[in-house]
Amino acid sequence: MPTTCWAASSKRPHPNPLIKPERYVEHAYNPIHRRYEYDPAGELSRTLDKLRGETQYEYEANGQLLARNTGRVVDGEEFRYDAAANRLNFNTSRFDHVKDNRLKQWANHEYKYDAWGNLIEKVVGIVRWQTFTYDCENRLVKTETMADTQVESTSSYQYDSLGRRVAKQSE
Incomplete structure (x- = not known):
């Protein structure tokens, strides 16, 4: 094996x-x-x-x-995989390839990505979602969680000159 x-x-x-x-x-x-x-x-x-x-x-x-x-x-x-060991996307009665190696949907979750592959939006059902914002170096700088059109929480992230996350501020 x-x-x-x-x-x-x-x-x-x-x-x-x-x-x-x-x-x-x-x-x-x-x-x-x-x-x-x-x-x-x-x-x-x-x-x-x-x-x-x-x-x-x-x-x-x-x-x-x-x-x-x-x-x-x-x-x-x-979970299912193709011959190259890439995970396949489960879609009700069949397994599909995960296009661009980005999972778009799983159960009642939907995921959206930017051109660089960063997750920018996660939707759960019809009443809850999160948005993610990145800087020019693809570092997460802000998350916002919404529930029933109300902002539930917001977090901001800061990095040092070496790119290490050094602070998180939540509201």
């Missing part, structure tokens, strides 16, 4: 083969905990979350994520 180079370094087998790659994060006093379980290939196979419940993950033979199942119809996701 081929493994991508970025994933290979994170899948080192434990020196003791009797130890399974599982992580338990559970404290009696903590109302939030999550348990992670991995398959023999090192892929995440299941999470148990006190808040969200159980989530199972399925993978193709090449290690690409095939599905995320929560047991609830509205939360499950399926």
Whole structure:
């Protein structure tokens, strides 16, 4: 089974083969905990979350994520890929190519991009959307969230001379 180079370094087998790659994060006093379980290939196979419940993950033979199942119809996701390992866009009864490597629609979300590939608008349903503004160096400088034609929140971002984000101001 081929493994991508970025994933290979994170899948080192434990020196003791009797130890399974599982992580338990559970404290009696903590109302939030999550348990992670991995398959023999090192892929995440299941999470148990006190808040969200159980989530199972399925993978193709090449290690690409095939599905995320929560047991609830509205939360499950399926993923498909073309021969070049590009993710395909799921459209009701068939999978389409994601044109220009930009996801335009998923479930009840719509996405719009500028000519440089920056996300400029995200619409959820018919009553909620976000707009994103970038500077000449493609750095996010402003976000605005609207709900029912009312401005819900606005955030501005500032960068230093090296292009690192150094400030966020929200209203």
